[in-house]
Structure formats: C-alpha cells, structure tokens
Amino acid sequence: MNVIKKTLGALMTIGIVTLCSCGPKLPELPVSEVQPYFSNAAKTKAIDTAYYEVKDTKGSKLGTVLFSSPYSDGVKGFNGPTPLLIALDADGRIKNIVLLENQETPNFAKRVADGGLYQAWNGLTVDEAMNKDVDAVNGATYTSNGVKKSLLARLNAYQRQLKK
Numbered sequence: 001m002n003v004i005k006k007t008l009g010a011l012m013t014i015g016i017v018t019l020c021s022c023g024p025k026l027p028e029l030p031v032s033e034v035q036p037y038f039s040n041a042a043k044t045k046a047i048d049t050a051y052y053e054v055k056d057t058k059g060s061k062l063g064t065v066l067f068s069s070p071y072s073d074g075v076k077g078f079n080g081p082t083p084l085l086i087a088l089d090a091d092g093r094i095k096n097i098v099l100l101e102n103q104e105t106p107n108f109a110k111r112v113a114d115g116g117l118y119q120a121w122n123g124l125t126v127d128e129a130m131n132k133d134v135d136a137v138n139g140a141t142y143t144s145n146g147v148k149k150s151l152l153a154r155l156n157a158y159q160r161q162l163k164k
Contacts, residue, residue: 041055071156075153083100099147
C-alpha cells in the first residue's frame with residue numbers, strides 16, 4: 001500500500017495523474033440569445049464552446065444551438081469568414097441559420113439573406129442538409145459559398161461529436 005501511495009504521489013508530482021478533470025469553464029450562452037429561436041427557452045447548457053443544448057423550465061430539451069466557429073474559421077466568403085448560428089429543434093431538424101458578425105460586404109450579405117439561402121435547409125435533418133445541393137445566390141456567389149461551406153464544416157463536426 002505504501003508503494004502505491006509513493007507511486008501515485010510521484011505521478012501526481014510530474015503531472016501524469018490528475019484527480020480532478022476540471023478543465024476550463026465553458027462559456028455560458030445567455031437565454032436571451034436563443035429566445036428568438038426557442039421562445040420557451042429557460043436554460044442553456046454548454047456541451048462545448050460551440051455547442052449548446054436549450055431547455056425549457058421543466059428541463060426538457062427544446063433543441064440545440066451550434067456555432068460554426070471555430071470549425072469553419074478557415075472558410076472564407078468574399079471578405080473573410082462567414083460565422084453561423086445554427087438552431088436545431090428537439091428532433092434534430094434545422095430551424096434557423098443566421099449569419100453572425102462578419103466582414104462581408106453588407107450588400108452581398110443582404111443579397112444572400114434576401115435570396116433565401118438561410119432558409120434552404122430549414123426542416124432538414126443534419127444528414128439531409130449535408131446532402132442537399134443548394135445553389136448560390138446570384139450576385140453574391142462568394143458569400144453564398146462561404147455560408148454553405150461553413151454550414152457543412154459545422155454539421156460534419158456535430159456529427160462527429162454525436163458519435164463520441
């Protein structure tokens with residue numbers, strides 16, 4: 001027993017054994033940020049820094065909010081990254097896709113929104129969305145393609161997370 005204590009003490013000293021798996025605290029997502037997509041939201045729970053469950057007052061899951069960053073940070077639109085918020089309902093179907101703060105030319109970003117690109121995936125499961133061929137909005141091709149690639153990058157990462 002004494003040998004085990006000494007070995008454990010030595011391993012802890014050099015950092016091989018960790019008794020507490022207390023990693024960095026995950027950032028909170030204020031309920032007010034998800035209420036436009038989940039009107040009954042009462043609580044969010046961080047799964048990781050870009051993946052949150054949304055719950056009602058009874059603790060029932062209303063859905064999921066995914067952020068494309070950091071998974072799509074290398075994807076560029078016309079002027080840079082096209083970060084997205086993706087809201088999934090409790091059944092895992094896409095409710096909303098929203099372009100977050102970005103460096104895109106406002107006119108191009110507006111064309112993409114007005115062209116209905118964000119709604120093209122609404123109601124689809126993650127698998128269906130990943131397999132849907134969506135045309136770029138005419139006159140905003142780079143921004144459209146950035147959005148599409150950002151969405152696919154995040155949905156791919158989400159599928160990997162679900163398999164863990």
